[in-house]
Amino acid sequence: DAEITQSPRHKITETGRQVTLACHQTWNHNNMFWYRQDLGHGLRLIHYSYGVHDTNKGEVSDGYSVSRSNTEDLPLTLESAASSQTSVYFCASSESFGQPQHFGDGTRLSIL
Amino acid sequence: QKEVEQDPGPLSVPEGAIVSLNCTYSNSAFQYFMWYRQYSRKGPELLMYTYSSGNKEDGRFTAQVDKSSKYISLFIRDSQPSDSATYLCASYNQGGKLIFGQGTELSVKP
Numbered sequence: 001d002a003e004i005t006q007s008p009r010h011k012i013t014e015t016g017r018q019v020t021l022a023c024h025q026t027w028n029h030n031n032m033f034w035y036r037q038d039l040g041h042g043l044r045l046i047h048y049s050y051g052v053h054d055t056n057k058g059e060v061s062d063g064y065s066v067s068r069s070n071t072e073d074l075p076l077t078l079e080s081a082a083s084s085q086t087s088v089y090f091c092a093s094s095e096s097f098g099q100p101q102h103f104g105d106g107t108r109l110s111i112l
Numbered sequence: 113q114k115e116v117e118q119d120p121g122p123l124s125v126p127e128g129a130i131v132s133l134n135c136t137y138s139n140s141a142f143q144y145f146m147w148y149r150q151y152s153r154k155g156p157e158l159l160m161y162t163y164s165s166g167n168k169e170d171g172r173f174t175a176q177v178d179k180s181s182k183y184i185s186l187f188i189r190d191s192q193p194s195d196s197a198t199y200l201c202a203s204y205n206q207g208g209k210l211i212f213g214q215g216t217e218l219s220v221k222p
Binding site: 033042043045058090097098099100101102103104105106108 | 143144146148153154155156157158161163200204208209210212213214215
C-alpha cells in the first residue's frame, strides 16, 4: 500500500540549531505539503511543492525552507531553531488540486 | 471571518448515539469538501470526500453538503468508543489551499 512516512517521530533540540525533518511518500503524488499543528491554531501551511524543483511559501513560512529534488521526498529545514517552532509537524501529499491530501503521522519537535 | 469554521467542542456522547458534526464555510465557490479523523498522536486520516453538494454515505458515516447555506455536516450512526477522536472538516479555497476547521474533539462513552 502507498504511504507517507515522516522521520524522526520525536526530536528534541536546542535553540539556534539547524534541524531537518524528513518526509517520504510512495503515492507518486506531484503535490506535497508541510503543516504545523498547534493548540488554538489548528493546521497551518508552512511550505508546499507542486513538483520537482518547485517550492512555495505558505502562511507561516518564516524560519523554514524546503527543497524538492525528486517526486518522493520533501524535507523541511529549520535554519536556526526557535522555541516558537516547538510544534507537531505533518507532511501531506495529493494527486492534484481538489483531491484529498494524505498525511503522515507527524514529527513532534521540541526546541529548548 | 475564517474561511472554514468548526465548533471545537468537546462533544461527549454515550455509545450508540447519533453524532452530528458541523462546519460552515465562507465562499460559495468552494467545491471540494473533506472530513478527516485524527486520533491522538497520529496524523489526520481521510474519512469522507465529497464534491459539490449532496450526501455521501460510507458505512456508519454520512457526509452532507448544503451549498445554499454553506454548511457541511458529518453524521455518525451507532457511535462506538473507537470513534473517539478529533474530527476535522476541510475545503479547498479558490487559491488552491486546503483550509481546515479547528477540529471537534469527540468522546464516545461505553
